[in-house]
Amino acid sequence: MQRAGTVARVLREPGLPAALCFHLLFGLLLAIRTLSSFTPPVETSVEVELVAPEALTPPAPPAPAQAPAPPPAAEIAAPPQPAPILAPPEKPVIPPPPSPAEPPAMITARTLHSESVLANPRSRGAREALKTLEASERIEQLCNLEAMSQIHAWKEQFEPDRVVAFAMAGTKLTKSTLEAEGAAFRSRKQWYVLRFRCEMAANGKVAGFQFQVGEAIPRSEWAAHDLPPEH
Structure with missing residues (x-):
């Protein structure tokens, strides 16, 4: 295995542990510097105003102006009609007088x-x-x-x-x-x-x-x- 070989190599070469520690220390310093140079952004407050739903409705467009209605046409009077000719009243039918009743036969x-x-x-x-x-x-x-x-x-x-x-x-x-x-x-x-x-x-x-x-x-x-x- 690679890790077993590496450890065995470190044990055989005494200068290697020192080099590793140097590299680790250098990386740590570099990370601290990088963090110190980083400036967090300044938070800015935003004022939020609540608006009623009715206010969000856009205003209705103005109604178009209506043209003035034309004046009513003058009524044309119908020509006078002649009076109807009434038929003369019918004479009442007078029934003829009843004939005198004949006396019963004798x-x-x-x-x-x-x-x-x-x-x-x-x-x-x-x-x-x-x-x-x-x-x-x-x-x-x-x-x-x-x-x-x-x-x-x-x-x-x-x-x-x-x-x-x-x-x-x-x-x-x-x-x-x-x-x-x-x-x-x-x-x-x-x-x-x-x-x-x-x-x-x-x-x-x-x-x-x-x-x-x-x-x-x-x-x-x-x-x-x-x-x-x-x-």
Whole structure:
């Protein structure tokens, strides 16, 4: 080995230890000189100022100046429009007046009774009285007699004992026909409305008869129509 050889060499040569010590001493002195000539740098203090983060933001550039807005254009007035022509108001439609209601159909007698009633012996007084009357009155009495007989034959609950042909309205008499639109008859002391049409034959007898029975006449109206409660 090299180190073992070196040591052996030093032991064999006595001048070598002295030379080594000289070299070591010279190196030490040289190192001390070098350290003494070295001057450390002077430290300089630096002042540091803390700045807020907001201050680090660069200022915003100024907004560009806006050009002045042009003045509003003058409004152009629309030409006046002519007034609309209004259509004339429509005339209200007036419905035609209702036609007068036709009276219900009258009952036509199938069998005539006035002649057989007068032929009865108990009607002798009536036969004699008819001979003394004028023609118009005789026709009216014969028609009244036929009316009472026809009403009782139509409904037995009625027992007419008197008929007034002109009670509610006047009669229409021609040479052969008597029309009574406002007649009345009494049954069991109660007056009722009656309409009839009586046709006469040339021999003075009833040839045809039609009638219609109406409502009961209120008692408060009897006096106004000359309707006696009895006889």
